[in-house]
Amino acid sequence: MRSTSASPAPDAADTRTALLQAAAAEFAEAGYHDATIRAICRRAGTNVAAVHYHFGDKPQLYLEVLRHLVAEANRRLPFDMGLGPEAAPETRLRAFVRSVLGRLLEPGPHAWLGRLVARELTEPTPCLEVMVREHIQPLADQVRSIIVAFLGPDRDEQTLGFCGLSIVSQCFFYFHCRAVVSRLLPHLPQGPAAVEPLTEHITRFSLAALKELARRPVGTAARRAPVPAGRTRSRRRGPRPAVAAPDFPHRS
Amino acid sequence: MRSTSASPAPDAADTRTALLQAAAAEFAEAGYHDATIRAICRRAGTNVAAVHYHFGDKPQLYLEVLRHLVAEANRRLPFDMGLGPEAAPETRLRAFVRSVLGRLLEPGPHAWLGRLVARELTEPTPCLEVMVREHIQPLADQVRSIIVAFLGPDRDEQTLGFCGLSIVSQCFFYFHCRAVVSRLLPHLPQGPAAVEPLTEHITRFSLAALKELARRPVGTAARRAPVPAGRTRSRRRGPRPAVAAPDFPHRS
DNA sequence: GCATGTTTCAAACAAACGTTTGACACGTCA
DNA sequence: TGACGTGTCAAACGTTTGTTTGAAACATGC
Structure with missing residues (x-):
């Protein structure tokens, strides 16, 4: 009734x-x-x-909570913050970063969904499939669209994917690893106070990288700095301690 | 005996x-x-x-495992891969990225410690303090030293910290969120096969950003693209819920 | 008024977890 | 030989978890 x-x-x-x-x-x-x-x-x-x-x-209660929060969030503020594909790429990038950070760091119920998504990324639940389909996939599409706006539509999928990961990772890391970050870098702003400066930094950092990648297509990057004695690339130096060698006093 | x-x-x-x-x-x-x-x-x-x-x-068993793995890892391959502070910054950056990715993605017992550290970052255990002191702090110092090599020693702590997070986050994200990444971007290389291409991408991406940040000190960045209707920047609409309100639950 | 379907509650259930117990086997030394 | 410390084992303990039960309380329709 x-x-x-x-x-x-x-x-x-x-x-x-x-x-x-x-x-x-x-x-x-x-x-x-x-x-x-x-x-x-x-x-x-x-x-x-x-x-x-x-x-x-x-699990069904959790699923119901997810559907409820996703519906509410999509009704309120989309990831593009109202900016369409015609807006300047730089503006769209900044809006996206700001949106994700806000959904993670701002206090109160506004950030409930963002934190659930963040947890789902690192420790998936039985509802991961639904979460990906209904919420994370649109987020990924939005990132991809922004990156295409920088690099052009003809880039290979691997470059587009890697660049998306680079941007999204910076947004989520501060939240995912907040316990360690606050211990290691106590002078950084914490919690909601970090949203604005972090938005600024991540935007600048990613912007510089994207512009450089747009300037030089894959394969034509600045030649690598000369590496002393062929290190770093084939990094095997001298005799390896052993071959497989777990180095635990081997049993079995 | x-x-x-x-x-x-x-x-x-x-x-x-x-x-x-x-x-x-x-x-x-x-x-x-x-x-x-x-x-x-x-x-x-x-x-x-x-x-x-x-x-x-x-907890004591876990602690003993950590100490054992940390000691073994430090004995085998340090984060700088044998490169001292005199090596080229670009070389040091690539070596660091390659080292972290290898510790996370390579198969077998070699990656045990890296995966424990990665988990400790997102879901801390009672041994977090020890982990930070004996393993994560040196890692952070190494990142900081590389960034200083790019930006110079006179940058503010916030910029150094943020840049460190940007680099480290890209390395860890692929592992932390592997379940979702493999669903969303199935065309990307998976697991150990991702180490080399990911090293290449993260190094290029971060390199471009660091060079740009080195060129322009803080505050002299390219002026921001005009934002339509003043969104994105101060998106505060209506009254804020409260002022102090940290509401940034860390939970044990 | 009475039967029916809906909603709530205290209480118990079964499983999994970290932890503890008490007995037993073994080597060592007096 | 006998006492003692060391190491191992099956079994149980106490707690917490998600889940279920059976009986009440309540509104509704005939």
């Missing part, structure tokens, strides 16, 4: 949405694996059995 | 090293959290109680 009125006495629909909300927060903070159904229900003020009544089991 | 022969009758030292070996493999494959003591002992051919007899508990 699902009465649509927000009545003072919580009805069925309220319990469901309360669970969705609580689950989104808990999954975003703790990750799929570490988020427990009991913690979610405590936050939602319901019984643990409510999850299985409304959603079936934990 | 410590008989060095792989004797048919395993003695005490053999059990200990067997556990270390099995634990290293298991931790590298499954991660600290998902690796179970039972699986480690099954692989080592011992009883579950052996872990607590020889190492105390699971």
